[in-house]
Amino acid sequence: MILALAFGLLAILLVGVVVSATAVHLERKRLLALADLAALEAADTVDLAGYYAGPPGSPDASPVTLSLDGVRDAVEAYLESAPAAERFQDLEVVAATTDDGRTAVVTLRATADVPLLTVATAAWSDGVELVVTARARAD
Numbered sequence: 001m002i003l004a005l006a007f008g009l010l011a012i013l014l015v016g017v018v019v020s021a022t023a024v025h026l027e028r029k030r031l032l033a034l035a036d037l038a039a040l041e042a043a044d045t046v047d048l049a050g051y052y053a054g055p056p057g058s059p060d061a062s063p064v065t066l067s068l069d070g071v072r073d074a075v076e077a078y079l080e081s082a083p084a085a086e087r088f089q090d091l092e093v094v095a096a097t098t099d100d101g102r103t104a105v106v107t108l109r110a111t112a113d114v115p116l117l118t119v120a121t122a123a124w125s126d127g128v129e130l131v132v133t134a135r136a137r138a139d
Helices: 002-043 068-081 083-087
Strands: 089-098 103-112 128-137
Touching: 002 068, 002 083, 002 089, 002 103, 002 128, 068 089, 068 103
Parallel strands: none
Antiparallel strands: 089 103, 103 128
């Protein structure tokens, strides 16, 4: 009887850990999708007048270039208007940069709540910090 009770308690704890880990993983995937969309938005902030100035290869046409300020502004504007950004707790833009002038790099941070607090998951009662990075290339 006691052994069955112990196994039942262990099974409940295991289910709580698996459900909590799955919820945090799904929240990380949602944050990564938001970072991907923000990076795509930032990659679309090229100088269109310079891009369409002349035919490819002509001296008038400039290559696709992204500016640091343009990438940062595009990411912040996207996150303000995106409905998906409202679901994250403590959402923060860690970095919104471009390394080579053609690739937008976006790093976001948020906190994911642990849905089932048990003895095994009590250490994460304040949430789990998630940090993701996404890249999008403007070609």
